[in-house]
Amino acid sequence: MYSVSKRNHLSSLFHRGVAAAAIAGLAAGPGLAQQQAPAPTVQPVVPPAPVQLPALSPKQSAELARLLTDAGYEQGLRHDGASGPRLGSDEALVRATLDYARAVHSGRLDQSDFQQDWGLRPQPFDPLPGFADAVKRDRIAAWLRSLPPPYAGYDGLQKGLAKYRDIEAKGGWATLPAGPDLSVGATGARVTALRKRLAVEDSQVAATGATFDAALKEAVIRAQRRYGLRPTGTVSTGTLGALNVPVGDRVRQIMANMERWRWLPAEMPAKRIQVNIAAAVLTVFEGDEAIASMKAVTGRPGNETPMLQSRIHSVVLNPPWNVPTSIATKELFPKGAAYLARNNYKVIGTGPNRRLQQQPGPKTALGRYKFDFQNPYAVYLHDTPAQAAFSGFSRLESHGCVRLEKPGELAELLFRNDQNWQPEQINAALATEKTQRVQLQPQDQVSVYLLYWTAFAGGNGMNFRADPYSWDKKLASKIENRSAATAVASR
Incomplete structure (x- = not known):
């Protein structure tokens, strides 16, 4: 579900300153005649050479103007109603193309837009060489298509964006009125309104009818699964709240998640651990295959688990908690x-x-295992004696670290190629209740990604999760503000 598989693999992922040096005069020491210091040699400041933009043919200008008209809109770089850049001259057209290429390939945000706990940063990208080559070979359209993240997860969000924008353009959906819980046997106007609301996202639902029957219960369960809620088939407060999120907010939620995909490298490590912070789930990948998954507990609002990328280098058995x-x-x-x-x-x-x-011991907050990786936030993956939290659907309860449902299984997986640390040796070390740090062999060290996915495409359509940290709204606003500022600057 949270895979960052490539499209061609299994699907579920300035300014230059010049400083002049000051040259101090030399003074003679005491008792010596003072000599005049030689005049300093001042090197002229050479401005950087102007960037040579490729020249377009009239046919290429027309093609590029057509391709760029809705490109930013389709890639979630602006919401409906936000104007794009003005494409008057060829120079403006080329500069708009280069700006679009940077945004869709490595993110719309500027470095100053990132929050401290948004620890993922896109890799630098200069689109000019690739664009110049595309112009030379007359393959501009193909080059533009190659820019977005090469992941099935991103493709699914782009399709979902088009669907939910279409829903928004048609008026969205009406807010369902509050009232008693709805379940099988209920009748009346609220059931009719529920049917109409569910039918907007689910083509299997009959949009008319005032009776809550077995088929409607199954439709409610499908909706609850899409929204990450407990699939009871009863419409209570949580389900009502998810169904009443305005469609415009869902559009912005998709936009925010598309931007986060753009912060990831163009090729993910074959061996990796991914934690979806919002859904509180850990998944282990080898290539495009998910080989293990478990529930997690992540940071509560106010103690947010940061987004980051690092590498697990060691496992601490019987860790103390500082x-x-x-x-x-x-x-x-x-x-x-x-x-x-x-x-x-x-x-x-x-x-x-x-x-x-x-x-160390059975009562320690870190349990028996701690998985260490370098990061500036002092967070890590660890065991916990508080197992009851894993039975809940909402599992945002930690101070920022990630608690694991099955840490022993993860440790055995990481040590599987180390003959000195097979299950028997691990259990023997745990039994001593003494702290021991075990370094992973270089080839067994694994990349770890803490990610914040609140919208993703699945076999049942678009899936959404709550935005517990309110990061989606902030990020979508930053995307739109940055796009608007870029459009104004281009005029």
Whole structure:
């Protein structure tokens, strides 16, 4: 579901400143006659050579103008009503093409638009050489088609964007009125409204009728699965809320997720672990195949799990927990010394610099396993003794790290090629309750991606998840603002 498979594989993924050096005069030492310092040699500042834009033939100008007219709209770079660049002269047309190419290939956002916890950054991309070659070989259309991310996940979002924009253009859907839960046997105007609403997204639903029958229950279950809700077949508050999200918000949600795809590299590592932060799910991939999956617990709003890419280099068995100062001060020290002792916390230091460390054992918040990877946020994957959280559909409860439902299975998978760390040796080390860091062999180190997918295409149509961090709305606004600013600058 969250694969970043390539299209041709299995589907589910400035300014230049010149500084002049100051040259100080030389003064004679005490008792010596002062000599005049030689005049400094000033090197002339040479401005950068102007960029040579390729010349278009009249036929190419017409073709490019036609191709660019709706390209940004179709790729989710602007919402309906936002004007594109003015394509008057050939120079304006070429510059608009280069701007579009950068945006659709590596993201619409400028570096200044990124939040601190949006740790993914697109790779630099200069479209001019490729465009110049396409002009020379008269293959502009093919070059433009090659620019978007080469992933089936992106293609699915682009198709979904067209569908939901069409729904929006036709008036969207009406808000369902609040009231008692709806289930099999219910009748009346609210059931009729529910049928009409479901039929907008689900062609199997009969849009007329005032009775909640078995077929309508199945339609509700399909909708609940698309929205990541518990599939009960009963329309309660959560389902009603998901169905009442305006279609314009769904369009912007798709736009935001398309932009995040553009931040990923053009080719993903064959061995990788992906965590969907919003859905709280971890998946292990080898090439295009998902070989393992498990539930996770990710950061609650206010303690967001950051988006990032790194590489797991070691596994800590029986890890202690070095409690972050903010958690120790706000949540643990106020509970008193007896609570700390009962839960195996050790106070290190005195006064304002004291800190807490929870000792290894069955009660430690990190459980028996910790999976380490370099990142500036001090987050990691780990075990937990609090298993009850994995039974919920909403699993955003951590302080930012990612808790795993089956950490032992992940450890065995990572160690499968290391004869010194087979299940028997792992269990023996765990039984000692002593901390031990085990470095993964270089060939067994695996890339890890923490991603925020809230919209994706599946076999049942477009799927949406809640936007718990409100990142979709922020990102969609930044995309539209940046596109509008670029359009104005081009005029």
